Amino acid sequence: MPLAATGELLTRAAEARSAVAAFNVITLEHVEAVVTGAEAAGSPVVLQVSENAVKFRYGRLLPLARAATAAAERAGVPVALHLDHVRSDELLRQAPGAGFSSVMYDASRLPYAENLAATATAVHWAHTQGLWIEAELGEVGGKDGRPPVDAHAPGARTDPGEAQAFVAGTGVDALAVAIGSAHAMTTRTAALDHGLLTRLSAAVPVPLVLHGSSGVPDDGLVAAVAGGIAKVNVGTALNMAMTAAIRRFLADHPEAVDSRKYLSVGREAMAREVTRIIGVLGTSPTAGDVCP
16 A cells, blocks of 8 residues: 555544554564564554664665565555654755655754754755655653763653743644653663653643553553554664574574575564553554544
């Protein structure tokens, strides 16, 4: 089926008080695993390509984007493409021609006023191209190899008043909020501030996004969706599933040299994790109602 639009998936999810799972992909095996896992769950899904993933692919966006587009068009469920954590204006401008319907423009490292100004400029251009834009306010942390920030540190979490003003001042279509999760966590020990999420949901008129979801326990994810999160970003959990499966295979088959043998095992492990996470989020019941 044709590519779905991220904005349409999230708008419907927010209205239904449910969430769309968004998985970061690095290789073709990631792409195939996410689509396979979403089909098994009967749920729409978002394929995300981060700026870091583009750097890994020699700075070239199109090879992975075109592979993701081809996989999405053959999928039995709606699949959208999202460009994640973009700091480069040059990369932002490649998004419309590469099949992406949405971009997360990340100026969160900047002070509030500079984040607002940079994001507003990006949103103005993106909207002229039909792109749906997500931004981040607060510090989720854990990106680019840096240790996760202290989620309890002053200023780390998203302030509801600032969030309301930020959305009004930038015109963003969705907001990633810092409520206690962190990127690149390999333990599921993040404790979300659900009271803060309730206040943010009441203050912000656009769908809310949870980054760093791999570190959040299942019950925390369920509560986050109930509290207003409409998009749940997952990356590290897939990499952990893939790596663990490949390690086990190579330990059991030290003579193996054909990469298809262990990559297929890793792909299957990621697909199972995709299906499991979608099941936790409870997105399957709305899948039939969401069409591109």
